[in-house]
Amino acid sequence: MALASTPSSPSPQSPSTSPQRRDILIVGGGFGGMYAVYKFREMGLQLQAFEAGGDVGGVWYWNRYPGARVDLPSIDYSYSFSPEIEQEWTWSEQFAAQPELLRYIDFVAKRLDLRPHFQFNTRVTSAAWDESRQLWVVKTDRGETYEAPYCVMATGPLSIPKEPDIPGVKRFKGRLLHSARWPHEPVDFTGKRVGVIGTGSTGIQVVQDVGPQAGELFVFQRTPSFTMPMRNETLTPEYVDEVKRNYAGIREIARSSTVGGSRPQSTRAFFSVTPNQRRVLLEDAWKQGGLSMLGTFADLMVNAEANEHVAEFVRGKIGEVVKDPKTAEALKPKGYPIFARRPCLDTSYYETYNLPNVHLVDCITDPIVEITEKGVRNESGETELDILILATGYDGLTGAMMAFDVTGRDGRTVRQKWQDGPRSTFGLMLEGFPNLFMTTGPNGPSALANIIRISEHDVDWIADAITHLKKNGLATIEPTVQAEDAWMEIVRSIAQRSLINKAKTWWVGANVKDKPQGLTMFTGGFLKYREYCAVPSANGYRDFQFEPQMEAVAA
Ligand code: NAP
Numbered sequence: 001m002a003l004a005s006t007p008s009s010p011s012p013q014s015p016s017t018s019p020q021r022r023d024i025l026i027v028g029g030g031f032g033g034m035y036a037v038y039k040f041r042e043m044g045l046q047l048q049a050f051e052a053g054g055d056v057g058g059v060w061y062w063n064r065y066p067g068a069r070v071d072l073p074s075i076d077y078s079y080s081f082s083p084e085i086e087q088e089w090t091w092s093e094q095f096a097a098q099p100e101l102l103r104y105i106d107f108v109a110k111r112l113d114l115r116p117h118f119q120f121n122t123r124v125t126s127a128a129w130d131e132s133r134q135l136w137v138v139k140t141d142r143g144e145t146y147e148a149p150y151c152v153m154a155t156g157p158l159s160i161p162k163e164p165d166i167p168g169v170k171r172f173k174g175r176l177l178h179s180a181r182w183p184h185e186p187v188d189f190t191g192k193r194v195g196v197i198g199t200g201s202t203g204i205q206v207v208q209d210v211g212p213q214a215g216e217l218f219v220f221q222r223t224p225s226f227t228m229p230m231r232n233e234t235l236t237p238e239y240v241d242e243v244k245r246n247y248a249g250i251r252e253i254a255r256s257s258t259v260g261g262s263r264p265q266s267t268r269a270f271f272s273v274t275p276n277q278r279r280v281l282l283e284d285a286w287k288q289g290g291l292s293m294l295g296t297f298a299d300l301m302v303n304a305e306a307n308e309h310v311a312e313f314v315r316g317k318i319g320e321v322v323k324d325p326k327t328a329e330a331l332k333p334k335g336y337p338i339f340a341r342r343p344c345l346d347t348s349y350y351e352t353y354n355l356p357n358v359h360l361v362d363c364i365t366d367p368i369v370e371i372t373e374k375g376v377r378n379e380s381g382e383t384e385l386d387i388l389i390l391a392t393g394y395d396g397l398t399g400a401m402m403a404f405d406v407t408g409r410d411g412r413t414v415r416q417k418w419q420d421g422p423r424s425t426f427g428l429m430l431e432g433f434p435n436l437f438m439t440t441g442p443n444g445p446s447a448l449a450n451i452i453r454i455s456e457h458d459v460d461w462i463a464d465a466i467t468h469l470k471k472n473g474l475a476t477i478e479p480t481v482q483a484e485d486a487w488m489e490i491v492r493s494i495a496q497r498s499l500i501n502k503a504k505t506w507w508v509g510a511n512v513k514d515k516p517q518g519l520t521m522f523t524g525g526f527l528k529y530r531e532y533c534a535v536p537s538a539n540g541y542r543d544f545q546f547e548p549q550m551e552a553v554a555a
Contacts, residue, residue, distance in 0.1 A: 020144070020145070020146050022046045022048045023046045024040050024046075024148050024151070024466075025047070025049075025151045026050070027049070027138075027152065027153050028050075028058065028153065028159075028400075029049060029050075029061075029154075030059060030154065030156050030455075031451065031452050032058075032455035033058070034056055034109065035081065036152050036154050037114050037117045037118070038112050038114060039459050040463065043467075045466075048119070049117050050118070050124050051120050051122065052121070052123045056105055056118065057102055058159070059156060060102055060105060062161075063180055065202065065205070065391075066206060066210055066213075067205035067206055067209030067210070068202075069205060069232075070095055070096055071345040072095075072261055072263075073094055074095060075091060075243055076260070076261035077452055078091070079108060080247075080452075080456060081456055083247065084111075085108060087247075089104060089107055091235055095230055119142070123141045123404075124139070124404060125141050127139075127407070128407040129409060129436070130147075131409060133147075133550070134435075134476060134549070134550055135149055136149070136436065149476075151435065152438075152462060153401060153437065153438045154439045154455070155400035155401060156400060156440060157400075157446050158396055159394070159399065160395040160400055161179075162393050162399075163178070164390060165513055166371055169390075171373050172373065172374075172385075173374065174385055174387055175187075177388070178392075179390065189210055189213040189215075190213060190214075190215070193216045193375075193385045194385065194386065194388075195375060195387070196217065196218070197391065197392055198390065199225055200341075202393070203221075204346050207349060208346055211352040211357070214357065218361055218383050220363050220378075221330070224331050225341055225343075225344050226311065226343055226344070227343070227344035227350075228344070228345055229347075230289055230345035230347050231290060250262055255453065255527070255530065257526060257527060258526055258527060259448070260449040261449075261450045263291040263295055266295050266298050268297055269298060269303075269306075270309065282310065291343075300338070301523075304502075307337040311337065314338060318350055321350040322350050322353050324353070324354075330362040330365075331360065337499040340499050340500045341503045342447070363378065366378045376388065395515070396507070396509075396511075397442040397446060397447070397507075397521070398418055401414050401418075401438070401442075406433070408430065412432055420516050421516040422441075422442035422520050423443065424438065425443075425479035425484045425543075426443065426461075426532065427442055427446065427522065428533070429465075429544075430479070430484075431479045432478070434476035434547070437462040438458070439458040440455055443491050444458070445521060446521045446522075448521055449526040450526070457529075457530060461533055465536075465541070468537065472546075476546060476547040478546075479543065479544050479545075483543035490522075490532070494524045495521070495523050498519060
């Protein structure tokens with residue numbers, strides 16, 4: 001690993017009005033954008049990166065809400081491209097909390113000297129392909145223009161927060177907070193009447209952390225989530241040493257797995273063992289905690305009956321923990337398969353409802369009507385609040401790429417291309433948008449595998465594609481329509497077998513009004529995804545089209 005040495009392109013001190021030329025532009029400063037900056041700098045490319053936030057970190061920069069914590073093991077949820085960073089950084093917990101994740105991100109940014117390449121507090125407002133000059137022209141909200149032959153959208157699947165479509169949000173006179181735009185200074189909940197709308201992964205973490213602090217906590221739940229015990233642990237020095245000795249093997253396992261991590265997996269079908277054995281296996285997994293439940297049986301996402309047995313097991317656990325039977329019943333998810341909505345890991349979520357100051361408001365039997373100046377009005381009446389927390393999620397997968405004008409050949413925008421749902425090749429490239437690359441795009445494994453493994457894979461894939469262009473004196477690369485159709489058919493045919501289709505979630509676009517719905521992520525697992533993506537470089541990018549340099553054409 002080389003430290004910062006090769007050509008760098010520090011941020012200008014004051015906005016410049018004339019277009020600035022680079023080799024490559026990178027949008028986004030999360031895990032994907034940071035690695036892209038490192039990788040392309042090492043390739044000797046002059047680059048400029050943009051980040052709307054005030055620093056690197058992406059989702060972890062914005063999501064500072066109380067209780068924020070990764071629910072993949074920290075060892076897996078970290079970069080694998082640098083053995084030096086693996087050895088120099090030490091995780092303290094099995095599942096790191098947001099402050100530790102930000103410290104890690106800061107460590108990497110300093111170690112690799114990444115920050116000088118970023119313009120922070122800068123939002124890209126448009127990106128357009130200039131056909132005649134074979135350049136991407138990117139404009140920012142600072143009034144600047146940058147141009148480069150290549151552009152990488154490392155904009156992430158979870159970067160556009162969603163406000164709930166409930167009338168009156170702006171009327172609330174108390175303190176309104178969105179989990180994904182949390183203030184940098186601590187919020188004091190002591191003695192306050194606090195409301196939380198949303199019980200996805202975020203809401204669950206907020207509730208278990210704020211419940212014990214608040215005067216009164218009201219949880220407005222529409223769809224209950226299944227959550228399982230995280231059983232987080234402090235990592236012992238012995239464990240950390242062993243991990244550091246074995247990182248190469250750990251990474252290999254992750255890269256060869258379906259989820260891009262070293263979680264337990266099984267080839268056992270649910271009905272291949274007796275009811276008693278099944279019970280023992282599930283009890284064991286529950287006790288073990290973490291992602292063990294997901295690894296008990298191989299067919300839980302394709303066999304609805306097997307899935308329902310596991311769902312019922314978890315419902316039983318909720319009934320055992322939550323003392324008030326009415327609350328317990330309302331917390332039990334029904335009507336969709338377990339794991340079809342993102343499975344959550346909690347530290348004390350169900351226990352929190354046994355606190356006398358924590359109240360569940362079931363918005364299925366008692367829907368929210370409006371947000372008022374004083375709080376939230378359900379059909380049964382108004383709950384007055386000092387603080388209202390929106391944990392209402394994101395316009396996921398496609399939101400960031402459709403939030404600004406991205407214009408390819410013939411004036412066609414990504415918004416137009418994706419009006420019936422996202423389509424791309426590997427979630428990496430778009431037909432009609434030469435030299436535009438995405439990391440963790442909507443037709444890759446995205447939310448279904450470790451985002452850091454995907455980011456590294458995607459950036460490496462882009463680097464290979466650019467190297468191919470340079471080696472062959474070519475100016476542009478772009479998938480053919482046939483390549484894109486073929487990829488989308490693979491995505492569709494595997495997805496139709498998955499039970500993920502049976503839940504209304506951000507995974508299928510159901511959480512945003514008027515958004516095209518459907519499962520467009522690659523559900524075949526990270527290993528298979530890597531195998532598909534490796535084909536083009538092995539066969540000379542047969543399914544991609546290329547253009548020579550304009551000067552070469554003129555000559
Ligand atoms: P989410 O899973 O989309 O959950 C949003 C919640 O808000 C849902 O419970 C939803 O209810 C509710 N909601 C939205 N509009 C509402 C309305 N009008 N009225 C009542 N309720 C409403 O979003 P999230 O919890 O922020 O999680 C998003 C993703 O972020 C996760 O799936 C995960 O990938 C990631 N994440 C990860 C971690 C981690 O690693 N530990 C932590 C947090 C988030 P309905 O379902 O009924 O619409």
